[in-house]
Each structure stands twice: as C-alpha cells, then as structure tokens.
Amino acid sequence: MLLLLVALLTSGGGEHPVYNGRAGDLTVAPPRIDAVATIDGVLDEPAWDVAAMLTGFSQYMPVDGPPASDSTHVLVWYAPTGIYFGVRAYEAHGGAVNATLADRDKIDTDDYVQILLDTFNDRRRAFVLGVNPLGVQADGIRSEGAMGMAGGPGAGGRFENVDLNPDFFFESKGRLTKAGYEVEVFVPFKSLRYQARETQDWALNIIRKVQHSGYQDTWVPARRANASFLAQSGTLTGLTGLRRGLALSLNPFATGKIAGQPGPSGWRYDGTPEIGGNVRWGVTENLTLDATANPDFSQVEADVGQVTINERFALFFPEKRPFFLEGIEMFDTPNQLIYMRRIRNPVGGVKITGKVAGISVGILSSADQRSRGPSGGDYPIFNVARIRRDVGENSTLGVTYTDRTEGAGYNRVVEADTRIVFGRMYTVSAQFAGSGTRAEGVLRRGSLWDLSVDRTGRSWGFRYGVRGIHPDFVAASGFVPRTGVVEPIFANRISMYGQPGALLETWSAHVMLRGVWDYRELFDGMGPLETSARIRNFFTLRGGWQLGATPAWETVRFDPEFYSGYAVEQPTATGADTVSFSVPGRIGDVFSMGFGLATPQFPTFAARANVRIGKAVTFFEPARGNSLSVSTTITWRPTGQIRTELRYTHARLNRERDGSRLSTANIPRLKIEYQISRPIFIRLVAQYKAQTRDALRDPETDAPILFRDPTSGSYTRSTPVSTNDLRVDWLFSYRPTPGTVIFAGYGSSLSESSAFSFRNIRRVNDGFFMKLSYLFRL
Numbered sequence: 001m002l003l004l005l006v007a008l009l010t011s012g013g014g015e016h017p018v019y020n021g022r023a024g025d026l027t028v029a030p031p032r033i034d035a036v037a038t039i040d041g042v043l044d045e046p047a048w049d050v051a052a053m054l055t056g057f058s059q060y061m062p063v064d065g066p067p068a069s070d071s072t073h074v075l076v077w078y079a080p081t082g083i084y085f086g087v088r089a090y091e092a093h094g095g096a097v098n099a100t101l102a103d104r105d106k107i108d109t110d111d112y113v114q115i116l117l118d119t120f121n122d123r124r125r126a127f128v129l130g131v132n133p134l135g136v137q138a139d140g141i142r143s144e145g146a147m148g149m150a151g152g153p154g155a156g157g158r159f160e161n162v163d164l165n166p167d168f169f170f171e172s173k174g175r176l177t178k179a180g181y182e183v184e185v186f187v188p189f190k191s192l193r194y195q196a197r198e199t200q201d202w203a204l205n206i207i208r209k210v211q212h213s214g215y216q217d218t219w220v221p222a223r224r225a226n227a228s229f230l231a232q233s234g235t236l237t238g239l240t241g242l243r244r245g246l247a248l249s250l251n252p253f254a255t256g257k258i259a260g261q262p263g264p265s266g267w268r269y270d271g272t273p274e275i276g277g278n279v280r281w282g283v284t285e286n287l288t289l290d291a292t293a294n295p296d297f298s299q300v301e302a303d304v305g306q307v308t309i310n311e312r313f314a315l316f317f318p319e320k321r322p323f324f325l326e327g328i329e330m331f332d333t334p335n336q337l338i339y340m341r342r343i344r345n346p347v348g349g350v351k352i353t354g355k356v357a358g359i360s361v362g363i364l365s366s367a368d369q370r371s372r373g374p375s376g377g378d379y380p381i382f383n384v385a386r387i388r389r390d391v392g393e394n395s396t397l398g399v400t401y402t403d404r405t406e407g408a409g410y411n412r413v414v415e416a417d418t419r420i421v422f423g424r425m426y427t428v429s430a431q432f433a434g435s436g437t438r439a440e441g442v443l444r445r446g447s448l449w450d451l452s453v454d455r456t457g458r459s460w461g462f463r464y465g466v467r468g469i470h471p472d473f474v475a476a477s478g479f480v481p482r483t484g485v486v487e488p489i490f491a492n493r494i495s496m497y498g499q500p501g502a503l504l505e506t507w508s509a510h511v512m513l514r515g516v517w518d519y520r521e522l523f524d525g526m527g528p529l530e531t532s533a534r535i536r537n538f539f540t541l542r543g544g545w546q547l548g549a550t551p552a553w554e555t556v557r558f559d560p561e562f563y564s565g566y567a568v569e570q571p572t573a574t575g576a577d578t579v580s581f582s583v584p585g586r587i588g589d590v591f592s593m594g595f596g597l598a599t600p601q602f603p604t605f606a607a608r609a610n611v612r613i614g615k616a617v618t619f620f621e622p623a624r625g626n627s628l629s630v631s632t633t634i635t636w637r638p639t640g641q642i643r644t645e646l647r648y649t650h651a652r653l654n655r656e657r658d659g660s661r662l663s664t665a666n667i668p669r670l671k672i673e674y675q676i677s678r679p680i681f682i683r684l685v686a687q688y689k690a691q692t693r694d695a696l697r698d699p700e701t702d703a704p705i706l707f708r709d710p711t712s713g714s715y716t717r718s719t720p721v722s723t724n725d726l727r728v729d730w731l732f733s734y735r736p737t738p739g740t741v742i743f744a745g746y747g748s749s750l751s752e753s754s755a756f757s758f759r760n761i762r763r764v765n766d767g768f769f770m771k772l773s774y775l776f777r778l
Helices: 002-010
Strands: 018-020 052-055 058-061 072-079 082-090 112-118 125-131 137-143 171-177 180-188 199-210 215-218 234-240 248-263 266-270 274-282 287-293 346-356 359-368 381-391 395-406 409-422 426-439 442-455 460-469 485-497 504-518 530-541 545-557 566-572 575-580 586-598 605-618 623-636 642-655 661-677 680-693 705-708 715-717 721-737 740-751 762-773
Touching: 072 199, 082 112, 112 180, 125 171, 125 180, 545 605, 586 623, 605 642
Parallel strands: 018 052
Antiparallel strands: 052 072, 058 215, 072 082, 082 180, 112 125, 112 199, 125 137, 171 180, 199 215, 199 234, 248 266, 248 274, 248 762, 274 287, 287 346, 346 359, 359 381, 381 395, 395 409, 409 426, 426 442, 442 460, 460 485, 485 504, 504 530, 530 545, 545 586, 566 575, 566 705, 586 605, 605 623, 623 642, 642 661, 661 680, 680 721, 705 715, 721 740, 740 762
C-alpha cells in the first residue's frame, strides 16, 4: 500500500500515464503496485487510478488505417504475483453490444477483447486471453507462420491464426454499462512462461471486435501490408520483481464409461472405471515439465460429421487432450509432421517445453496401448523433438525428429525448415525432410521438400511455391495424407478498399493456379495428374455482411495405381467373365461455380451458407459428373443463456453420361446449449448422417465393377452402400476453471433402413459416462 500511496502522490492524485497507439506511443511502462484488486468487473480500486492507459485504437479489419469508430481504453498495472488489465469499451450505438453467457472459447459471436501477450518478446508467438463483455473467456496461442498447426488447421475457428484448444488459468469478470461495457482481468505469473531474467520486456497488443459493424480494432496501428502481425506489437517495458512462486499443478481424474450393444439375449453393458492424472511443473520461468498417466480427452463432444462419399484421403481432427495441448505451439511444423492424435490411446507420457536463449524446445515421449497388429503385444513408443531458433528480427530456423517404434518395426523422420522475413512484406519458406520406415524386415526411404515465397502487400500479394513428397515418405507421427506427388502453386491476390461509409468496404480476388504431378513421372517429362484454376472473390459490405463467388476449373488424369484392384464383369453367352479395368484418360473442362454469404453477428441471429454447383470428378467411378454441394450454419440466441446452432450439409453427385445418381449425403446437425451460469451448462447434440452410393459401373461399358481381394485374389461385385445413422448426445458440464470439471452424459447411436422416415429406428449402441477432474495448483 505504501507503493500505491507513492504512485498516487507522484501522479498528481490519480492521473493515468496515457499511451496513444495512433500517436506511436507503443512502449508502455506499467506501474508496479503491491496491491490486490477484486475481480468483479468494477474498476474502483485505487490502483486503477494510476494504471497505464492504452488508447488511440485503429481499425484493422476490414480496412486498416482509419481511426476506430468506437473508443476503447485499456488500463494496465502489475503486482508481484500477476498482471492486471481493465477494459472500458465505449459503444456510441446504444444497446448494440453482443453479450451472452457462453461456454469457454465460444465468444466469437459476441463483442470481445483479446489481450495478446508475447512474454518472450520474440514477436513470433503470443498468449491470447480473450473476454466478452460479461468476462467469459476464450484463450489460446497465436503463432506466426505455422498458425497453430500442431493443434490443427483452422483450430481457432473465427479467431484468426489462434489455436483455441489450450486453456490457461486467469480471472475475468465483466458487465454492461450505459456507455458500453467494462471488463476486469487478472493473469497470475505462474500461468505463463516467460524469460528467466530480473527485468522483463513483453510484447503487447490489444484487439477489439465490434459485432454490429463487423470491425476489428487494434491498439497498435497494425498494417495488413506486413508479413507479421505480431511483429507490429507494442512493448510492456521494465517489468521487474515478478514472483512466480511454485508453479506446480496436479490434475487427477476418474472416468466411468458404460457402453451397451445388442447381443443374442438382449442388451449387454460393459464398462470399467479408469483413473489417471497429469502433473505440470514449471521447472523455471521458461521451461515446463509435464507427465501423464492414462490421459483422457478434455471434451466429450463428437467430432463434427464430414462428407466421405467422394473423399480419397484421410480427414484431420484437432487435438483435445490436456496433456498434449500443454505447450503444443512448440511442436508447430510445416506440413504437419507432428500430429499428436497419432498417439491414439496412450498409457503414459512425459514432455518438456519452453524457450531458452531464443531457442524454442519441445520434447515428448509417450507409450501407446498394445498393438493388435502382427507384432502382437508391443507398445508403440513415440519420441518427438522439435527445436526452433529465432534468427534476426522475425525469421526462424527449425529442426524436427520423430520416431515411432513398434517391435522390430519403426518410422523415423528428420526435418529442417526455415522461414525468412525481409522487407517487412516478403517471406521465403523452405522445408526438407527424410523418412526411414522398416516394416516386415524391409527398409524404405523417402523425402519431402517444400519451397515458397510470399508477398503480403496491402493491395497486391502473392504466394508461389512447390512441394514434393516421395511415394515412400512416411510420417507415422504426423499427418501427411497424400504422398507420391509434386504440387506447384501460383497464387496472386488483388485487394481494393472502399471509402469510409461506402457500401463496399473491401474486395479481394485470389487467383490460384495449381498442378499435381506424379513424383516419378515429373522427372520423366510426363504431364500432370491434376490441374486447377480458381478465382476466389471476397466482398465485405458495410455492417459486416460478407459475400463470396468462386469460379473453378480443373482437369484430372486418373492414377492407374489407385484402380489396380478394379476389374469389370463382362456378360458372355454362358454367364459372365472378368476382364481388366481400363482406366480412362484425362478428364477436362470440369467447371463449377461457388457462392457464399455470411450475415453480420446480430445480437440474436447469424447465418452463413456456401453453395457449389457444376461439374465434378467422380474418383471411385472414374468419370466426370454433375455436382451440387450446400453447407449452411444458422445460429439463434433467443436469450443470453440459450444458444442453438443448426448445421446442414448436402452433397450430390450424378453421372454425366446418363444423369443417374451416383452418391448423396445429407447431414443435419442440431446443437442446443443452455448456460445456467458461467461454469454450468447443459448441451444436446443431435446429428443425422444419411449417405448413399450406387453400385459402381464401368464408365465406358456400364458393366458392373469388381473389387479384387489382395489376399485371396477373388473378385466381388460392387454393391450399393447406404447408411442412415442418428447420433444423440446429452451432456451436463460443470467447469469452474480449466482442469476442474464434472462431465456427465449419455450418448446413443441409432439407425434405420429409410432415410429420415423415423420409423423402425433401431438402437445400435449407447453409453453413459462421467468424468471427475480436479486441478490442484500448488
């Protein structure tokens, strides 16, 4: 309190030192005050009267540069054990603030403020601490270059380049006011990793999203014509005397699962309780050691259904398990050479993450469950190491090693990559990797290489690159769904900006030319397997409306290896004969048109829809077809505590030669959440997945296609495939803080013979579950 009194006296009785972003006052010296503030959303403690004030925000999206339409003041001060932020967000349009009582990480339809804290001051990664007007939290990691790839592409949802999967402990509370809203935030130092030095400088920026206008404002006058957003951050300077204390947390948990399925004498239910736990120890301010035994998923919502009727490659699902999410940004690699969900059901694991002397370190070792494969009884062992060195102002150099060993077999990958930023808007990226895979006594080697150059200009930008993946390249600890190809890409962007108040605020056209060559054929002078051209047009209108239009054209030369197991049933005078399948040549002039529409985030309603119609390639029956795909999402929030979301996906493929239906998919999905209070909600998720595919026929002769069994050599005729599956999940969740949860729920899978008839529905399986977890912070 003595320090607080001195600060009040020397400041003239409570005047804020002001740091105006538009005036270039970006180096902030927050006062250190030995005091504690009650986090209640009311900035009434004396410390707030002398806190540093950040003001002078600028618009960043959709148009960078203009002064922010709505005023924002952010107050900053710190105590020995943590840092405080106070936000006063003024709203000139009375009653226009979007604020709901949402679950964690689900505030993207509300107004919100993001605090970006780069505690290593390297301008490459930052903690993102988001809050809506009621103080509901959304947190994660924002990375430059890799964009949170270790957590999964698009992990951040609508939060640009943010992986929202990691959770951090901090306190926040907010309230609506007549002038807008006010939020109070406290971040304990033990929740963060930072430099091991007495005096700290941290990079800082503040982002504010205003939903009624669709604008995103930043305290730093950031420019879109810059290869790095984080490089433009301001600085919190002179932080000293930080007392982190013992950063040790224990997180034991217990789960109970009972799964049921029909048997000869009725339903049979089996289940056994499981216990496990995580330990997190901040060895130093910048290094963290984690260990786990029998880790469990932190969330119990099924992955969103995806259309698979014409999909040739594996689908990606993001990581959700707390142990693997801790420090996951340290495992970011180009081309997803580290993918934690390859460790499917781990028995245990240990890892260390952090940053020392400009070097980011991520090392993990884990044992998966015993294999059911030929080796029998072996534990697959995963060892992963990623080291990345800061070079210059914004450039990096990284190396990666992964090793998956199971019995006498193994897969090992060694990789090096670099990202060089120069001239502020130019980036050169390169990656080289090699793999060695031993299976059944045979060793195969393969390589991956990727080169690209980017220009991030305000009105004109480009990305030119080429990637090659050898057919024998294997990343058993990563996610590389397609190998044996070389893919060049040439993309140019043109952007135009409207005058303030204009109906059209921005227009961007992305012209993309892409080719796919067979890896071996490329060096023999053969033509491409695939070529495509797209022009993606994005329009942002006043008030937050968004429109899109994308014409696309492609050609495809079918890969004979993909159809090596195909044959054709040819009628004869005495029955039928089996003849080899003739793979068609190149299919050209595959033209389609896509359209998109997104409404603003109204206080109670929002919607988006995408439609694509035209020609398509039917890969499983190699020919050209007629395609229609539709995806829509409608969000309705009738009150501040009820949130409903309806998604609908439709995909249809018809044969071009006769108009007959080849495949369809209809996937409606309804989610209803009732947020009883900030930590408690009830959720219902219902998803119906109706997919059909006709029996495959030879595009030339219309004769039935046969599949050869690789073991026996026998042939079976292709038959129609139909699934009509309904999944219903109920969940009760109590989660007062990250790591402390009570989950209880019931899920049931049902099926029927006729799609959407809802007659003669039979239950296929169901299950009850409960999870109890408590986080002890020592």
